[in-house]
Amino acid sequence: MAKRKVHRRARKILGEEPVALVWCEIHRPIPVPPKEVHRAAGKGRLKPGHHWLLYVGAVVFFFVVVPMILIDKIGKKIDQRLSGREPHRQTPRPGSRSGPQRFTGDRGSAGDRVDDPAGGVFDGDWNLTAGRLLLRWYGHSPNPKRLVMLAHDRICVAASPRRRLSPTRADDFRPVAEFPLDAARIEGEAGQPRGFATFRIRFADGSWVQVGRLGEPEDADHFLRTVSAGA
Template identity: 70%
Template sequence: MAKRKVQRRARKVLGEDPVALVWCELGQPIPTPPKEVHRAAGKGRLKPGHHWLLYVGGVVFFFVLVPMVLVGKLADMLGQTSYGGEGTTRRAARSVGHQANDPTSGVFDGDWNLTAGQLLLRWYGHSPNPKRLVMLARDRVCVAASPRRSMSPTTADDFRTVAEFSFDEARVEAEAGQPRGFATFRLRFADGSWLELRRLAEPEDADHFLRTVST
């Protein structure tokens, strides 16, 4: 559960005690927007930033582990037929690419000009960290983020508001009792657009949040 300093920060940001709060993330990468739409929104980043240790791990993986695996498999690969492999690979790549670029595939409604799409275009401009804190006050929904690349949802107390909506402008849609680790909810905006969020952190906060919005 979020520690007291997180609760204090939430109270300061909202000006009142939060009714419920939860750290969450987008379930999938942001789809690639049309160039003109991205340009009009300021050409902000569409991918999260990563901690430097991740880059070190990537270097080790690609320059040490991958060559070792390739050397070990080379003899077997040379002796196997590749009939049908190329076509299968292309079809799989097309399928994955289609899913990754399908705006309705568990990210948002697909219209970049509406509220959810505009929020996505600026998602990582507010913070390179993928986590966002969604807080419910008595009369509004507040989305906040920590400016740090790496943070803990239980202790981060430097988050700030990146978007705020009255209940006339947005509402949260979710079901209570969802399996931990698979729970999702949607921000549904007055213009009909929606944004889906998942990877809810801190089980107690997540359960309380889902119970609150489902009543």
């Protein structure tokens, strides 16, 4: 559960004790908006930032691991040539297929992706409230986590400026969007499996955005029980 200082910070922002709060993330990549829409919104970040250790790991992989793999393969080729041996090749059996094979996976899933270009992240209309919110979702913080706080009269979305944070201890978050209850509501079901729970923020114009990866099980359970009871 979030520490007392997190609740103290939330109380300072809301001006009252939060009814419920939970850290969450956009559970799938944000769809790529049309270029003109992205440009009009200021061409903000559409992906979360990465920690510097990730870049260090990528450099080590490409400049250390990859050369070692190539050197090992070249060494094996040289050994084979010097020993006069050709690598063993398996003779295809009669009737067996050779060459590239076509993928014959589930075509239904591909069709679903075509029918739902927004990927279940939001309603798909970039001009409505949910689309505009997504266009600036990562503009306030490179960290993917957002704190959704419920007050008696409004919903507040906050973010921490830090690249890394602990959901139980982060107390430097700042509000990035607020919506009165006549402009937005939370839709969620209690009792969802932990690790797979999601909820939607639905706006008065009919748009919605879905989030998941809910932080701290106790906070998530209380949050979902609260919104389901008020539905």
